[in-house]
Amino acid sequence: MESQAAPEPQSSSAAPRGAGVAPVLLAASGVSKRFGPVRALDRVDFGLRAGEIRALMGENGAGKSTLIKCMTGVYAPDAGEVRYQGRAASVGSPREAEALGVSTVYQEVNLIPHMTVAENICLGREPRRRWLGGCIRWRRVREKADAALGRLGVDVDPGREVASCSIAVQQLVAIARALDVNARVLILDEPTSSLDRDEVARLFGVMRHLRSQGLGIVFVTHFLEQVYAVSDSVTVLRDGTLVGTLPIAEVPRRRLVGMMVGREVEDHRPSADANAPGGPPRAEILRAEGLAKRGMLESVSLRVEAGETVGLAGLLGSGRTETARLLFGAARCDGGRLRIAGRDVRLRSPRAAIAHGIALTPENRRTEGVVPHLSVRENIALAVQARRGLRATLSGEESRRLAERYVAMLRIKTSSIETPVGQLSGGNQQKVLLARWLATEPRLLMLDEPTRGIDVAAKSEILRTIDELRQRGMSILFISSELEEVVRVCSRVVVLRDRRSIAELEGGELSEAAILNAIAEHQPANGRPGGGDA
Amino acid sequence: MRSPLRPIGEAFWSVRWPLAALALLLAFNAAFTPGFFALEVRDGRLFGVLVDILNHGSRVAIVALGMTLVIATGGVDLSVGAVVAISGAVAATLVAQHGAPWPLAMGAALAVSLIAGVWNGVLVTVMRLQPIVATLILMVAGRGVAQLITDGLIITFESPPLAYLGNGSLLGLPVPVAMLAGAFVAFGLVSRRTTLGLFIESIGDNPPAARLAGVPDRLVVLLVYAVCGLCAGAAGLIDCSYIKAADANNAGQLLELDAILAVVLGGTSLAGGRFLLFGSVIGAMIMQTLTKTLYMQNVSADIAPAPKAIAVILVCLLQSPVVRERVRRMRGGGGA
Numbered sequence: 091m092e093s094q095a096a097p098e099p100q101s102s103s104a105a106p107r108g109a110g111v112a113p114v115l116l117a118a119s120g121v122s123k124r125f126g127p128v129r130a131l132d133r134v135d136f137g138l139r140a141g142e143i144r145a146l147m148g149e150n151g152a153g154k155s156t157l158i159k160c161m162t163g164v165y166a167p168d169a170g171e172v173r174y175q176g177r178a179a180s181v182g183s184p185r186e187a188e189a190l191g192v193s194t195v196y197q198e199v200n201l202i203p204h205m206t207v208a209e210n211i212c213l214g215r216e217p218r219r220r221w222l223g224g225c226i227r228w229r230r231v232r233e234k235a236d237a238a239l240g241r242l243g244v245d246v247d248p249g250r251e252v253a254s255c256s257i258a259v260q261q262l263v264a265i266a267r268a269l270d271v272n273a274r275v276l277i278l279d280e281p282t283s284s285l286d287r288d289e290v291a292r293l294f295g296v297m298r299h300l301r302s303q304g305l306g307i308v309f310v311t312h313f314l315e316q317v318y319a320v321s322d323s324v325t326v327l328r329d330g331t332l333v334g335t336l337p338i339a340e341v342p343r344r345r346l347v348g349m350m351v352g353r354e355v356e357d358h359r360p361s362a363d364a365n366a367p368g369g370p371p372r373a374e375i376l377r378a379e380g381l382a383k384r385g386m387l388e389s390v391s392l393r394v395e396a397g398e399t400v401g402l403a404g405l406l407g408s409g410r411t412e413t414a415r416l417l418f419g420a421a422r423c424d425g426g427r428l429r430i431a432g433r434d435v436r437l438r439s440p441r442a443a444i445a446h447g448i449a450l451t452p453e454n455r456r457t458e459g460v461v462p463h464l465s466v467r468e469n470i471a472l473a474v475q476a477r478r479g480l481r482a483t484l485s486g487e488e489s490r491r492l493a494e495r496y497v498a499m500l501r502i503k504t505s506s507i508e509t510p511v512g513q514l515s516g517g518n519q520q521k522v523l524l525a526r527w528l529a530t531e532p533r534l535l536m537l538d539e540p541t542r543g544i545d546v547a548a549k550s551e552i553l554r555t556i557d558e559l560r561q562r563g564m565s566i567l568f569i570s571s572e573l574e575e576v577v578r579v580c581s582r583v584v585v586l587r588d589r590r591s592i593a594e595l596e597g598g599e600l601s602e603a604a605i606l607n608a609i610a611e612h613q614p615a616n617g618r619p620g621g622g623d624a
Numbered sequence: 625m626r627s628p629l630r631p632i633g634e635a636f637w638s639v640r641w642p643l644a645a646l647a648l649l650l651a652f653n654a655a656f657t658p659g660f661f662a663l664e665v666r667d668g669r670l671f672g673v674l675v676d677i678l679n680h681g682s683r684v685a686i687v688a689l690g691m692t693l694v695i696a697t698g699g700v701d702l703s704v705g706a707v708v709a710i711s712g713a714v715a716a717t718l719v720a721q722h723g724a725p726w727p728l729a730m731g732a733a734l735a736v737s738l739i740a741g742v743w744n745g746v747l748v749t750v751m752r753l754q755p756i757v758a759t760l761i762l763m764v765a766g767r768g769v770a771q772l773i774t775d776g777l778i779i780t781f782e783s784p785p786l787a788y789l790g791n792g793s794l795l796g797l798p799v800p801v802a803m804l805a806g807a808f809v810a811f812g813l814v815s816r817r818t819t820l821g822l823f824i825e826s827i828g829d830n831p832p833a834a835r836l837a838g839v840p841d842r843l844v845v846l847l848v849y850a851v852c853g854l855c856a857g858a859a860g861l862i863d864c865s866y867i868k869a870a871d872a873n874n875a876g877q878l879l880e881l882d883a884i885l886a887v888v889l890g891g892t893s894l895a896g897g898r899f900l901l902f903g904s905v906i907g908a909m910i911m912q913t914l915t916k917t918l919y920m921q922n923v924s925a926d927i928a929p930a931p932k933a934i935a936v937i938l939v940c941l942l943q944s945p946v947v948r949e950r951v952r953r954m955r956g957g958g959g960a
Contacts, residue, residue: 380700420836444838458833461826461896468822476838483818526837 112139114176115306116192116275120420130156133170134332136325138306143297145321145338146310149406149571152327154310158277162187162194175274193268194277201252201260201267208235208248211267238266243299257385258289260432261550262296269300274298276545277308282316283407284385294320312407314343314589314609328352344610347514351573351606352540358367374398375431375534375565377446378417382425387412388425388589394534399556399566401580403605409454409589410569414538417567418450419443431533444477447533451523451540453569459523464505467493469511470525477530481568496525500555517548524555535559536567542573553579573602587612639903642890645939646906649913657920669793673916681912682800683862687879688886688904689811690855693848695887698828698896699755701849703744704856704883706766708876711737711860713773716870720781729786734857735855740766741853745846763880770872790865800862804905807855811901821899824848827897886911889939910939 092184118136122129131153138144150156160167163181171178174190181187184194203212208231217230229478235248244262252260263283268276278297297307299321309321317324317338324341326349333349341349372395381390387409394400402410416423419437428435430446437443440450452458461469471489478484484492493507500521504514511522520540527535537556541549556579560566570576576583582596585608593602593608630697636643653660687704694701708917718724724732740762747758794802815821823844826834835841858880864870888894889910890903914935918928941947 306824353867418836440836441838441840450836452836457830458836461830461833461837463829464822464825472822472826472834472839474839475822476840478819480819480823480843 105528112141112304114139114173116161116175116308116508117173118157118161118167119170119173121157121172123156123160123165123167129330131160132330133165134327134330136161136332136335138308140274140304140306141301142323143301143307143309143321144335145317145324146308146327147312147317147346147350148333152350154327155279156330157327158194158237158308158310162192162277170242188268188271188273191272191274192277192527193271193273193582194279195261195264195268195281197280197283201264203253204247205252205253205500207239207246207250207252207255207263208232210252210263211235211248211270213267215271216473226498234270235266238270239263239304241269242266242296244296256289258285258292261285261289261293265296269305273305275306275308277310279310280312280407282311282313286385287388290316291322304384312405314405315588317346318343326350342610344607347405347606347610351600353606364424365503372398373431374429376417377429378413378426379428380426381413381416381423381428383412383416383421383423386589387416387423390416390584390586390589390591391426392584392591392594394565394567395563397560397563398582399560399568399580401576401583402567402569402586403576403583404586405609406571407610408586410571410586411538412589413586414450414453414536414567417443418448420452421449421493441476444473444530444532447511447531448536449473449527449530449532449534451520451527451538453538453542455519455523455543460511460519463510464498466502466511466514466522467507469509469522470496470529473526474529492529493525496529500525501551515544515548517544517552520544520548520552524552528559532564534565534567536569539571540568541570541572553602573605576605577602585609635902639891639900639906640863641942642903642906642910642939645889645942646913647912649917649935650908653913653917653920657917660917660920665796668796670796673736675798677909677912677916678801679788679798680800682798682804683859684879684882684886684911685804685905685908686800686807686855687859687883688890688908689807689901690852691880692887692890692892692899692901692904693811693815693824693882694755695884695892695894696824696828696853696896697848698831698850699748699817699845699849700759700884700894701744701852702756702759702880703740703762703766704852705858705876705879706763706770707737707740707853707856708860708863708879709767709770709870709872710740711857712806712864712870712875713770713779713872715735715786715861716779716781716864717773719783719786720779725783726783730861733861734854737853737860738850739853741850741856742846744853745849748849749842749845754786765821767872770870770875774870774872776872778869778871781869786861787865787868790862790867803858803862807858808901808905815899815901818847820847825899826898829898871931882908882911889936 114137116138118134120133120135121131122133123131134153136157146154156165159165161172161185163183166180172181174192179190181190202213203214212231212234216226217234218224232248239246239248242262242265246255246259246263251615252263255263265276270391281293285293297309301307311317321338323335323337324346326346328350337531375394375396377393379391382388390401390409390413404410404411415421417428419439421444422438428437435446461472467489470493471484474492475484490507496502497504497507502518502521502525504518513518514522524540540552553575556566556568568576568579577600582594583605584591584599585593585605586596588607592612595604595608660673663670663674680867691701691704698914711733714736715729718729718732719726744759744762747761750757788801793800815824823834823839826837826839827841827844831841860876863875886907887904889907890900890905892899914932915928918931922932
């Protein structure tokens with residue numbers, strides 16, 4: 091039904107045709123933006139030519155979205171200027187930017203789900219009659235939608251309800267809508283983050299098709315391979331400053347990763363003897379083989395032994411959090427095998443994982459971790475009570491003792507155990523979450539970004555606690571975007587990239603450089619069968 | 625060492641605003657409504673305006689207790705009025721038309737109400753309907769079910785045990801008051817002495833966090849709707865007992881709104897989370913006192929909702945954090 095008329099996607103990098111002579115469609119020079127004390131953008135230059143696909147990359151807080159918002163009129167830059175097809179203009183809203191030929195499609199598709207494809211494409215700018223009170227000319231709406239979709243080279247029935255289309259098609263509809271205003275520049279903000287491989291290929295086909303029509307495309311993504319598959323050039327930002335803009339053919343992966351994280355990635359080859367087995371084999375707590383879920387994770391394999399701390403490392407969007415959620419039953423996997431203590435299991439819910447002795451402190455402490463209006467005591471007791479069920483209730487005295495013990499042990503700073511958790515600082519909230527799960531005495535404790543957004547002192551206390559727990563025989567799966575922490579805490583690290591586990595490092599071969607090297611070096615297994623979305 | 629009285633002190637402190645509102649209302653009546661506080665004992669039973677308020681307030685309060693738990697999970701139950709009608713219809717029809725013994729009639733009425741509650745719970749937890757939509761179904765359809773049971777007639781009955789619920793007395797007080805007291809103690813014990821209260825509050829306050837902590841969220845929510853149905857069923861028995869008849873059309877009319885209002889007046893947030901059972905009882909009594917006050921001040925029943933609305937708005941404003949913050953700042957500004 092939705093066939094693809096666009097050219098076949100090819101992984102060979104397309105040479106930028108006449109990039110030197112094509113007109114500059116969108117240019118920013120010396121753009122700065124501050125939010126209070128935070129310098130979000132510092133004198134950044136940017137230039138996009140017609141017929142160019144430009145990847146925009148950078149880790150969290152690098153300034154990608156601030157730059158986009160400065161160029162599309164969401165923010166007014168504090169300094170510098172933005173030129174649209176050569177003309178300087180101060181743009182006050184995304185609508186004005188659209189009028190100047192710059193359209194943006196955001197990560198979350200902004201469509202009205204229960205309206206048709208055609209209605210969505212024309213929403214807010216429906217062709218109207220000049221008489222009869224400006225009635226909408228429905229036939230023109232359809233024609234316009236047909237033309238917009240035809241321009242993309244996709245075949246979608248304009249009369250179809252958007253909610254019934256796949257996310258990939260919705261993405262294409264959003265692009266069609268963006269292009270309907272005679273856009274010359276298309277900004278795609280992480281368009282592939284919830285697409286599977288085939289859908290990504292289809293999107294890339296459309297992007298190449300648009301490039302051949304002379305459009306300029308800004309492509310924001312975290313997926314390294316996609317950058318090499320489709321872009322002509324790449325701009326890297328870090329901490330609000332421009333690291334560089336280079337033709338993609340001139341940037342090896344290692345250098346690109348180095349530009350993003352801000353340090354050289356040396357050619358790090360571990361010595362062979364570092365692999366020597368140290369100590370007797372330990373009991374295996376958990377083993378995942380090819381864990382997968384459509385649109386979330388492609389293939390992750392890892393194992394955790396008793397009393398070891400295993401790290402999950404990878405760039406933003408590489409599948410770290412997704413792995414933890416699948417291992418905790420918060421999402422159900424649709425591929426791969428999971429063994430816990432030697433037995434095959436299927437986790438249908440967090441309750442099932444908890445019953446197997448697994449615990450998870452989620453990445454997003456506020457929205458998924460603490461229960462803000464409940465007290466420290468209640469927050470700590472929650473998981474223990476949940477594990478015991480409705481009948482075997484902790485007495486008030488027991489829960490107080492439990493709370494007091496962990497408040498003392500983890501040095502949680504709170505005026506009393508009856509204080510609502512929402513009033514505590516981020517670091518202390520994190521400790522409360524840690525206490526909640528330690529109280530259940532788990533076999534495997536998974537910590538997703540346990541040190542994010544907390545102060546240095548609390549950070550080092552949490553890291554020390556993790557090490558103490560490991561020494562007492564608990565297994566820990568440690569997830570952090572700070573490689574330094576991962577290397578410090580973990581005895582073994584599984585490296586993820588583009589939603590796959592690509593390497594495992596341990597012992598003497600484990601270092602920040604080695605992790606970065608693994609991320610940069612790894613070649614994608616093109617066309618390998620059983621790619622995870624079977 | 626914690627004093628054993630401390631929880632009781634805390635319970636009173638947390639409902640200080642609703643209590644203040646109730647006290648204000650009573651003070652108004654002490655000044656302006658003659659005979660409001662008059663009590664007399666006849667046949668070993670108390671009579672008086674206050675007793676009336678307690679009696680009729682108890683019926684709403686029992687429903688409000690169940691509603692409190694539902695609201696604490698972040699939901700709402702609009703069907704309680706309809707369930708009251710169904711419960712009354714079942715009991716009256718069984719006694720009057722089928723000659724069933726009263727325990728069977730009451731048991732059947734409560735069982736049907738429980739099923740109605742479970743139905744709501746299944747729609748919310750399994751079918752994932754929004755609570756307001758899920759319970760709207762039974763709110764609209766339930767009255768039809770009650771009509772079906774009574775064949776569209778008002779069924780009167782002669783059954784002293786069933787009539788005792790609404791008209792008898794226990795320890796000098798009307799039976800509904802004793803029922804409320806029993807329900808309140810049971811609710812208090814179950815929600816504070818077991819984990820249920822903690823689970824309900826965590827689900828209402830942060831649903832994903834509760835789920836990730838392993839709280840059996842669906843089971844708890846299902847249970848809460850079931851209990852709410854049961855409470856409505858008990859109120860339905862009282863309701864039909866008052867008039868010794870089942871009136872499918874009018875029994876429990878707009879009771880869902882009274883119950884929700886009682887919960888809100890009692891200080892439980894409609895957003896879910898922390899709940900105050902005692903507050904909801906006070907809230908129900910505030911409403912009943914207000915109704916009675918207006919009646920005794922000869923405000924006609926037609927315009928009574930207007931002053932009632934004003935009083936309700938005042939109580940809600942009293943509890944609004946924004947207003948309290950303003951008042952505090954104004955006071956601070958005046959002092960400086």
